[in-house]
Amino acid sequence: MSARRATFLSLLFTLDLAPGTGQDELHAHGEQLMGALLDLEQCNADFTDSTVSTDATAGTLTVDLLILDAVEPAKVLQRALDITRTAIHAAGGATPGWPTVNEQPDHVEMTKARDLVIV
Numbered sequence: 001m002s003a004r005r006a007t008f009l010s011l012l013f014t015l016d017l018a019p020g021t022g023q024d025e026l027h028a029h030g031e032q033l034m035g036a037l038l039d040l041e042q043c044n045a046d047f048t049d050s051t052v053s054t055d056a057t058a059g060t061l062t063v064d065l066l067i068l069d070a071v072e073p074a075k076v077l078q079r080a081l082d083i084t085r086t087a088i089h090a091a092g093g094a095t096p097g098w099p100t101v102n103e104q105p106d107h108v109e110m111t112k113a114r115d116l117v118i119v
Contacts, residue, residue: 023056
């Protein structure tokens, strides 16, 4: 067993939706994104516990991730943005105007989680 540092991130994105996009389409894209994140978890050992939530009324999508082993906040955020962007592309989405660490998503919450014991 070994302890690993973990940081929880919650990234909120306001979506630029095509005119006429319905609530069901937004929620379906959230499900596709969740599937892509789970696929990425299988081949990347540096993050886990992905979740995706959508708010069709507000036109927002939230991605929660637990980033492992990175300590510096800018590196944690960059890794989370990289993972999220890769998953969006895998789910068929586009990312024009994607934020950098300096141009963060609409809202970011970052919390150091307890050290995890990996069995």
